Amino acid sequence: MAPSTLSLLIFSTLIFLQKAHSNKTTCHNPCSRNKLEVRFPFGFDNNRCSYPGFNLSCNDLQNQMILNLPNTGNFTVLNINYRSQTVTIKDPQNCLPQKFMNSSFDLSESPFIPERHDRFFTFLNCSSNSTTDVSELRHIKCLSNENFTVVAMLTIMYESSAYRRVPSCTELQTRVAVPFLWNRRSDSVTRIKWNVPYCLSCEEDGGTCGFKGDTGMAIECRDRRGNGPLPRSAKYGIILGAGIPGLLCIVGIGSYLFGRLKEYIGGNQPTTEFSTSIPPGPSVLITGLDAPTIESYPKTQLGDSGRLPKPNDNTCPICLSEYQPKDTLRTIPDCSHYFHANCVDEWLKMNATCPLCRNSPDGSSVMTPSSPLSTSSSSTSTSLP
Template sequence: MAPSTLSLLILSLLIFLQKANSNKITCHNPCLRNKLEVRFPFGFDNNRCSYPGFNLSCNDLQNQIILNLPNAGNFTVQNINYRSQTITITDPQNCLPKKFMDSSFDLSGSPFIPGHYNRSFTFLNCSSNSTTTVSGLWRIDCLSNENFTVVAMLTTNYESFLYMPAPSCTELKKRVFVPVLRSRWSDSETKLKWNEPYCRRCEEDGGTCGFKGDTGLTIECKGRRSNGPLPRSAKYGIVLGAGIPGLLCIVGIGSYLFGRLKEYSGGNQPTTEFSTAIAPQPSVVITGLDAPTIESYPKTQLGDSGRLPKPNDNTCPICLSEYQPKDTLRTIPNCSHYFHANCIDEWLKMNATCPLCRNSPDGSSVMTPSTPLSSSSSSLSTPMP
């Protein structure tokens, strides 16, 4: 790559990173000692860090994160569940029922709704001993003392309570709507939820919500792993598609290793039958003749006239040279073929047959067994009588 091209790519990357960093808003968290995870849609500053209505503050003295509800007051944030879009709050003064009774827990003006079903309660101030025999009343410890007891009961049961021969009780407040689970609330905390902005699907996919662009309230999901969970049928298909070939591969490898192990074990313990089968068998070969036998074959010396036993045969079949006067010829019995004595003698030392007709003189051949450890040069020959 040319240096100019490389420099251009580096410059483009730096410009892109600078632009990306310029669009990123750093959100300040003043509650550094509080370990609660605070992120979009919540934030501590009235900027692009938080969605409208989700602004939080920090109580430095008690290290508490505070949520302000316009018509209900301040509450301490205990937990935020971004997947279920719920927030758990409590009263900073540790008397949540007093908050309910003073403000009727009015959530208007905020983006939150009760996390539990709203039930109507009536608050009563009774003597210290008045509630010992009456069922259906729930004592509120943070509003009670040794002289009187503050209790709450479902408003639907209040009319029946008035006609009961009950001890003296004074109505403090009627029809207070409280978000409670089942038939009562927790004195320490309650739960709220929000529907907008909707980020539940994004959170389930492993992403986080944030504003899209520098203006407006449009949000986007960032860092999402996928478009959503796979259908169960697709998961089964993946398992079967990967599992069956894998199982077959394991079976094939196991069979191969077992065969090799069996072959190796069998090779270390040869059987008698196998040894007999591969043992070399003796074979019968025809070797050459010994010197006395060769010398017993008739020899003829040509005279000065060069007259041959057979006038038409004037060439030695072995050396292909013409016979000359004074040459010594040797004749092989039975077939009467003749050759130069020197030529046929060397031939017969290695072969017991006539070079022309391949016939062996009667009684001249010797049959000997041959093994891989023996050679024709060491074979025994039986001389002709």
């Protein structure tokens, strides 16, 4: 089996196991065309996948997920962030300020709380063109029309001397609690969060929260990285990743040993062969340099500034370490390549060439003819057992 085919097989198996494991922690989503991920604590039909107060429903016509907040009404779910434990919701009537003014945005009977503490606003009814120059006013489009404009201002600012009197405006309502920052939200979208069940640490460790067992309200963290037992899919991956290559290695070693054994047995059989032996010519053996020759090569010591002879070459090609102040460098004549003195000295003791360009300095290499191991004339021989 080719290595690429084996790798593809292992990868596909791991993906399959991971999907099979993920399906155990992901709730069924009846909104088939809505791609929003729904898992604990959210769910449908009050099953064991959802925590009390986190039950969702589906608007089949618009394919929207709906979250019901007691005393407040239904809201469209736009996003769920499990790592920050926040959910972004939208008012179907597109007018959250109306709920704030009527004190109907009440989360007390739900497991959710505002993302931040309430801020108090004063709502004003102004003429349509009297508020364009007041930057601190928040225009509320859903409560305005062509004849008048409804605006809101932080109560603490409105009650100050500078903003007490806004031209052509009358007070509608003061000290209205608003649980989010309007400069980051529209008139219809807000974000709320939950503290119970608490799954932040589990999510940060890559795990998934869920009920512990089939009964009770206790929760547990599954598949957390670093702590606890490995998930089953990870165990399968380790077994496949280590077992299959190990098995192939054993098979390869066995094949190699079998081939060598076969050659050994075949080599002991009586054979007759004719060969013509040609004596090898003299070869040249290049040895290293002697100590006086090496010491004759110039040395350079870097100063405290670390300025290098060639600023673009600041790394020793032998040890691959950067040159530092006070380092001693040695330069090879002719090619002018330089290295750490200790590094190149050891090299030149065994080699008479530059480690970088492989050129031999003029007159520095020791070349001696080596004698052949055996010399024979052309002959015909017979191999006997």
